[in-house]
Amino acid sequence: VISIAPVEGLPELHPGDDLAAMVVERFALEDGDVVVVAQKAVSKIEGRVVRLADVEPSEEARALAAGTDPRRLEVILQESARLVRTRPPLVIAETRHGFVCASAGVDQSNAPEPDVLVLLPEDPDASAARLRDELRERTGREVGVLVADSFGRAWRQGTTDVAIGAAGVRVLLDLEGERDRVGYELHATVIAVADEIAGAAQLVMGKLDGVPVAIVRGLDVAGEGRAAELVMPAERDLFR
Amino acid sequence: VISIAPVEGLPELHPGDDLAAMVVERFALEDGDVVVVAQKAVSKIEGRVVRLADVEPSEEARALAAGTDPRRLEVILQESARLVRTRPPLVIAETRHGFVCASAGVDQSNAPEPDVLVLLPEDPDASAARLRDELRERTGREVGVLVADSFGRAWRQGTTDVAIGAAGVRVLLDLEGERDRVGYELHATVIAVADEIAGAAQLVMGKLDGVPVAIVRGLDVAGEGRAAELVMPAERDLFR
Numbered sequence: 001v002i003s004i005a006p007v008e009g010l011p012e013l014h015p016g017d018d019l020a021a022m023v024v025e026r027f028a029l030e031d032g033d034v035v036v037v038a039q040k041a042v043s044k045i046e047g048r049v050v051r052l053a054d055v056e057p058s059e060e061a062r063a064l065a066a067g068t069d070p071r072r073l074e075v076i077l078q079e080s081a082r083l084v085r086t087r088p089p090l091v092i093a094e095t096r097h098g099f100v101c102a103s104a105g106v107d108q109s110n111a112p113e114p115d116v117l118v119l120l121p122e123d124p125d126a127s128a129a130r131l132r133d134e135l136r137e138r139t140g141r142e143v144g145v146l147v148a149d150s151f152g153r154a155w156r157q158g159t160t161d162v163a164i165g166a167a168g169v170r171v172l173l174d175l176e177g178e179r180d181r182v183g184y185e186l187h188a189t190v191i192a193v194a195d196e197i198a199g200a201a202q203l204v205m206g207k208l209d210g211v212p213v214a215i216v217r218g219l220d221v222a223g224e225g226r227a228a229e230l231v232m233p234a235e236r237d238l239f240r
Numbered sequence: 241v242i243s244i245a246p247v248e249g250l251p252e253l254h255p256g257d258d259l260a261a262m263v264v265e266r267f268a269l270e271d272g273d274v275v276v277v278a279q280k281a282v283s284k285i286e287g288r289v290v291r292l293a294d295v296e297p298s299e300e301a302r303a304l305a306a307g308t309d310p311r312r313l314e315v316i317l318q319e320s321a322r323l324v325r326t327r328p329p330l331v332i333a334e335t336r337h338g339f340v341c342a343s344a345g346v347d348q349s350n351a352p353e354p355d356v357l358v359l360l361p362e363d364p365d366a367s368a369a370r371l372r373d374e375l376r377e378r379t380g381r382e383v384g385v386l387v388a389d390s391f392g393r394a395w396r397q398g399t400t401d402v403a404i405g406a407a408g409v410r411v412l413l414d415l416e417g418e419r420d421r422v423g424y425e426l427h428a429t430v431i432a433v434a435d436e437i438a439g440a441a442q443l444v445m446g447k448l449d450g451v452p453v454a455i456v457r458g459l460d461v462a463g464e465g466r467a468a469e470l471v472m473p474a475e476r477d478l479f480r
Contacts, residue, residue, distance in 0.1 A: 002443055004242040085478040092478060100395040150431065154394040154479035155340040155472050158412045158432030160439070162396070172398045191390070192398030193443065199400070200440035203242055203433065203459060219443060232395050238325040238332060239394035239479070 002218040006204040006211040013212070015047040020134035023213055029141045034169060034216040035131070036201035039149035040107065040118050041212035042127045042165070048119040050075050064088045072108065075117050079104035092152075095120060098231035099164060101151045121147065124165025125226045132167040144169035144222060148198035148205075154239065161202035163194035163227045170194075170223030171230055192230060193221055246444040247453040255287035260374035263453055269381045274409060274456040275371070276441035279389035280347065280358050281452035282367045282405070288359040290315050304328045312348065315357050319344035332392075335360060338471035339404060341391045361387065364405025365466045372407040384409035384462060388438035388445075394479065401442035403434035403467045410434075410463030411470055432470060433461055 007027050013019070019042075023035065043049070057070035064073045066088035073089060080093035084100055093104040097120070105120035121127045128145040135143055147165030152158075163171060171194035201214035234240060247267050253259070259282075263275065283289070297310035304313045306328035313329060320333035324340055333344040337360070345360035361367045368385040375383055387405030392398075403411060411434035441454040474480060 001246075002244040002440075004244075004440070006241075087478060090478075094395075150429075153432075155334075155477060156402070156432065156435070157470050157472050158430045158435070160400075160432050160435050189390075190398045191442065192393075192396065192400050195396070195398070195400050196439035196443055199436035200242075200244070200443065202431065203436055203440065230397050232397050237395060238327060238330075 002200075002216065004200055004204050005215050005217070007213040007215060008211060010210070010212060012210075013041050013044045015045060017045050018134075019045055019213075020131055020138055024135065024138045027215055029135065029139050029143055029215070030217065031142050032144075032217070032219065032222060033141070034144040034146060034197055034219055034221065035135065036146045036148050036198055036205075036214045036216060037128075037131065038205060038212040039105070039120060039124070039147055039164060042121050042124065042131075042147050043118045046121055046127065048121055050117045050119060052115045052117065064091060072106070072117060075119070076104045076106045079106055079119055097124065097164070097228070099151070101149070105149060105164075120149070121165065125167065125228055126165075128165035128167035128227070142168065142222065146194055146198050146201070147227070148201060150202070160195075161198040161205075162192075163198045163230060166194050166225050166227040168222060169197070169225055170221045171225035171227060173221075193219075194225065194227060194230065197221070242440075242456065242458040244440055244444050245455050245457070246451040247455060248451060250281075250450070250452060252450075253281050253284045253452070255285060257285050258374075259285055259453075260371055260378055264375065264378045267455055269375065269379050269383055269455070270457065271382050272384075272457070272459065272462060273381070274384040274386060274437055274459055274461065275375065276386045276388050276438055276445075276454045276456060277368075277371065278445060278452040279345070279360060279364070279387055279404060282361050282364070282371075282387050283358045286361055286367065288361055290357045290359060292355045292357065304331060312346070312357060315359070316344045316346045319346055319359055337364065337404070337468070339391070341389070345389060345404075360389070361405065365407065365468055366405075368405035368407035368467070382408065382462065386434055386438050386441070387467070388441060390442070400435075401438040401445075402432075403438045403470060406434050406465050406467040408462060409437070409465055410461045411465035411467060413461075433459075434465065434467060434470065437461070 055071035057074040061074035062070040068089040082094040085092040124147045132145040148161040150159040173191040175189040295311035297314040301314035302310040308329040322334040325332040364387045372385040388401040390399040413431040415429040
């Protein structure tokens with residue numbers, strides 16, 4: 001049996017906050033737990049925010065804005081390595097990390113204050129590793145950490161949370177070569193368990209509840225995976 | 241707190257089996273539980289299987305087979321409404337239901353016997369509704385039912401389980417127009433909760449364990465959604 005519990009009562013987060021201390025005060029971690037943290041919480045602590053007042057929009061940003069604030073589009077362009085699809089003002093972009101998502105992960109909702117945009121962490125795997133180390137120092141527990149964000153999907157409505165950062169977690173479970181009940185090879189049966197865990201955590205975190213951390217217990221996924229492994233390599237990607 | 245429990249000890253399934261009775265014997269359902277059933281279990285019960293010996297491959301199937309069994313490709317073509325990408329023998333197709341997935345959902349692993357392919361249910365939403373009705377008749381409980389299958393994703397490695405059938409569950413949670421902590425409109429924040437629930441259930445079901453049913457408890461998602469709502473309408477789809 002797996003359980004998913006929210007960490008309740010966390011305050012609004014600010015740059016430099018000690019999230020490990022805040023979690024440990026509110027939740028008794030056990031070995032093997034997976035701590036799932038919303039991307040926006042990580043980004044706020046890391047100061048990954050931009051004030052619209054400081055942004056000078058380019059011509060490209062103005063063209064993509066389609067009547068909305070061109071400064072927001074400028075920030076999206078700066079966070080993009082490649083534009084995948086555009087329907088102004090909607091932009092689907094590949095980030096420098098290789099993630100394909102709406103607005104290159106730039107978000108206004110849940111921003112710490114008006115006229116501020118929240119960017120993805122510079123290196124979400126490193127963010128996860130730091131939090132894992134800090135949790136180990138404070139508790140002696142070996143836990144996994146995932147940084148989760150809500151991504152849209154091609155062909156399907158709605159977002160699901162996926163892992164954009166990971167530490168201490170096997171992110172892909174490869175069943176290739178193992179055999180099922182009637183003896184067939186399972187070809188290319190690789191399960192993105194980290195994404196499934198992130199999505200499961202979202203079920204208790206919600207968007208409006210101000211619950212940026214959830215603890216998933218009862219999994220057997222300890223390992224040394226990184227969320228970067230979840231990015232499809234260009235040469236295998238049929239959808240570039 | 242949400243819990244996810246496997247329904248253990250289910251036998252190999254056959255056409256006409258009474259899955260509701262089997263689940264109820266092994267698990268005490270409560271109102272609001274979501275019963276997640278693996279697609280293959282539903283398909284086997286519904287007799288949605290094809291014997292390779294009965295299949296005559298077309299020229300197109302032979303061309304796509306690239307040295308593998310062309311009869312399997314023939315079945316995939318018959319299950320496809322549209323081919324989305326091909327890299328023989330790999331086929332990504334849109335099914336008649338509108339789902340975009342590898343092999344149009346046709347699968348050999350976990351088949352009931354060698355040389356048999358398992359197809360998606362004809363109408364997975366109807367399959368879910370039937371099971372929900374049968375569970376209500378046997379227990380008096382109001383539960384939700386999801387039929388789950390493992391789908392690949394564009395741009396990301398690995399599969400996650402998503403909902404291809406639903407009954408008694410709100411599949412999309414629309415936060416549009418609600419406001420977050422600092423007063424921003426949340427634009428287009430629609431969460432595909434049914435897909436997140438299906439993925440969460442996969443974490444206890446696995447591929448090799450022979451656990452085709454899991455119970456998710458502690459959600460607040462009762463409603464009358466259908467998995468068909470999770471299919472992106474063509475006119476809004478940037479990836480057609």
